[in-house]
Amino acid sequence: MAAAMELRCWGADWGLPSVHSESLIVQAYVKFSGAKVTVVPVDWTWKTLTATVPELLCGDSAVQEPINILNYLRKQRFNADYDLTARQGADTMAYIALLEEKLRPALLHTFWVDAENYANLTRPWFASRSPFPLNFLVPSQHASAALSRILLTKGEAPLHGIAEVEGKIYSDAKECLNLLSYRLGSENYFFGNLPTSLDAFVFGSVAPLCKASLPSSPLQSHLRQLGNLTSFCDNILAVYFSPDRPGPPPPVQDTMDANLQKLTQLVNKESNLIEKMDDNLRSSPQHKPHRPDPKPSLAREQSSTPA
Amino acid sequence: MTLVAEAFVSQMAAAEPWPESATLYQPLKEDQILLSDCASSLAVQAYLRMCGLPVQVVCRANAEYMSPSGKIPFIHVGNQVVSELGPIVQFTKAKGNSLSDGLDDVQRAEMKAYMELVNNMLLTAELYIQWCDDATAAEISRPRYSSPYSWPLSNILAYQKQWEVRRKMNAVGWGGKTLEQVYEDVNQCCQALSQRLGTQPYFFNKQPTELDALVFGHLFTILTTRLTSTELAERIKSYSNLLSFCRRVEQTYFEDKSS
Numbered sequence: 001m002a003a004a005m006e007l008r009c010w011g012a013d014w015g016l017p018s019v020h021s022e023s024l025i026v027q028a029y030v031k032f033s034g035a036k037v038t039v040v041p042v043d044w045t046w047k048t049l050t051a052t053v054p055e056l057l058c059g060d061s062a063v064q065e066p067i068n069i070l071n072y073l074r075k076q077r078f079n080a081d082y083d084l085t086a087r088q089g090a091d092t093m094a095y096i097a098l099l100e101e102k103l104r105p106a107l108l109h110t111f112w113v114d115a116e117n118y119a120n121l122t123r124p125w126f127a128s129r130s131p132f133p134l135n136f137l138v139p140s141q142h143a144s145a146a147l148s149r150i151l152l153t154k155g156e157a158p159l160h161g162i163a164e165v166e167g168k169i170y171s172d173a174k175e176c177l178n179l180l181s182y183r184l185g186s187e188n189y190f191f192g193n194l195p196t197s198l199d200a201f202v203f204g205s206v207a208p209l210c211k212a213s214l215p216s217s218p219l220q221s222h223l224r225q226l227g228n229l230t231s232f233c234d235n236i237l238a239v240y241f242s243p244d245r246p247g248p249p250p251p252v253q254d255t256m257d258a259n260l261q262k263l264t265q266l267v268n269k270e271s272n273l274i275e276k277m278d279d280n281l282r283s284s285p286q287h288k289p290h291r292p293d294p295k296p297s298l299a300r301e302q303s304s305t306p307a
Numbered sequence: 308m309t310l311v312a313e314a315f316v317s318q319m320a321a322a323e324p325w326p327e328s329a330t331l332y333q334p335l336k337e338d339q340i341l342l343s344d345c346a347s348s349l350a351v352q353a354y355l356r357m358c359g360l361p362v363q364v365v366c367r368a369n370a371e372y373m374s375p376s377g378k379i380p381f382i383h384v385g386n387q388v389v390s391e392l393g394p395i396v397q398f399t400k401a402k403g404n405s406l407s408d409g410l411d412d413v414q415r416a417e418m419k420a421y422m423e424l425v426n427n428m429l430l431t432a433e434l435y436i437q438w439c440d441d442a443t444a445a446e447i448s449r450p451r452y453s454s455p456y457s458w459p460l461s462n463i464l465a466y467q468k469q470w471e472v473r474r475k476m477n478a479v480g481w482g483g484k485t486l487e488q489v490y491e492d493v494n495q496c497c498q499a500l501s502q503r504l505g506t507q508p509y510f511f512n513k514q515p516t517e518l519d520a521l522v523f524g525h526l527f528t529i530l531t532t533r534l535t536s537t538e539l540a541e542r543i544k545s546y547s548n549l550l551s552f553c554r555r556v557e558q559t560y561f562e563d564k565s566s
Binding site: 065086087089090091093094095097098100101102148149152153175179180182183185 | 412413415416417419420421423424426427428474475478479480495496498499500502503505
């Protein structure tokens with residue numbers, strides 16, 4: 001029904017489908033909602049300078065910014081938030097605002113402003129993925145945009161320099177990571193058993209920090225202490241982005257006790273979900289999602305495995 | 308402030324009780340103060356009243372320049388000066404008054420998230436409407452902002468402030484938005500708040516927290532301020548539980564104030 005959709009984003013590295021935070025958010029949401037989108041990396045093209053990344057092209061229209069792209073996909077009936085209650089939808093908005101205000105400045109600082117990280121990791125990576133002569137322009141353009149964003153939003157430029165706001169943004173970011181960790185608890189995803197747009201946002205923001213080999217980052221060491229956030233990222237990578245499995249497969253069956261407990265919980269929740277889905281189908285709401293339906297097959301597979 | 312200085316200040320703050328002579332500074336109420344500053348100031352006043360801490364409100368034309376961070380409002384307590392709701396909440400906590408002690412970790416995470424939602428959406432929308440919308444900027448914001456000063460200083464200051472705010476809007480990606488989109492964002496934010504509040508008296512059931520103070524400050528100011536169009540107030544009025552929330556907080560905490 002829809003024209004072929006194309007997503008322009010930065011390329012893959014460090015074990016992630018994309019190193020760019022915003023591109024990663026959109027790619028994760030695309031996988032969660034089952035949308036048919038071809039991913040076109042802008043590496044080594046002139047689009048690194050001219051295009052705003054990430055960008056979704058569908059027919060004649062081009063959509064930019066992760067929030068707008070997610071809204072557009074929802075309108076095309078690729079909706080990963082279909083099962084959320086109104087209150088959970090409100091919570092999603094609030095947590096996304098928290099990520100934007102508290103975590104984003106510190107992430108920008110870690111990758112683009114911190115001298116050691118920028119010189120050793122970020123600039124070489126982006127410069128190596130841009131064609132000559134853009135490799136001189138693109139990284140510094142991003143870096144100055146990041147610096148001005150941090151100063152304008154967090155400090156009273158030109159009164160404060162970057163040194164004064166550094167301490168504050170890092171402590172805010174650590175607090176934000178702690179809050180996300182409390183909210184996630186021991187679950188796989190933030191709302192129930194299936195990932196939603198909030199999971200996409202958190203994954204996109206946290207995964208680069210988790211996986212990049214940063215020379216100096218107190219924030220990264222703080223994140224590594226929060227075990228549930230790192231396993232959240234690893235779980236999504238394993239389930240949705242591993243190369244040998246094309247779609248969302250059933251969770252990997254380990255023989256460890258903790259996973260077995262989780263499985264039994266999942267089985268119970270799954271049967272409730274099936275009942276709810278049945279009701280939904282019977283009452284036939286306005287917008288049905290196009291996501292391929294793994295729920296009945298999941299339940300059937302899992303009911304045969306517990307010991 | 309650096310982290311070390313902050314820790315030092317909270318140590319000193321914890322040493323003394325809240326004095327009677329605490330004052331809150333804001334720009335002149337009748338002529339100068341703008342929507343966003345008035346909202347922040349009302350939020351802080353509501354928070355202090357909810358804590359039961361007395362504070363006198365003093366209006367000064369140069370309040371913005373007196374503030375340590377350049378933002379309104381700021382309070383002068385004993386020999387310390389603290390500005391903005393976040394640091395003020397921490398300051399009062401160091402003195403032993405806190406509204407959010409009874410919350411568990413997940414609830415506290417939710418509270419902080421919703422406070423950021425209000426800051427991210429409502430405050431930014433207020434700033435946008437005041438300074439990036441040409442009609443409002445020319446008729447209301449610039450004249451009011453520069454009213455205590457004479458020409459040519461008034462022109463210079465007003466345009467400087469407008470330029471600063473527009474730069475900030477561009478940096479956060481709001482520069483390209485139209486007024487309609489901004490109203491729609493405010494609508495979504497209010498919808499989220501309304502759904503979170505539901506039928507409870509306060510956001511975290513029986514007791515008000517700093518989130519309630521912040522939401523009250525913004526919503527009440529928007530509802531009672533006259534702008535070039537009533538669109539913004541209309542959007543909020545469509546959520547009846549938010550209206551009754553504002554009325555409840557006003558009656559409970561601001562009854563004796565003759566406004």
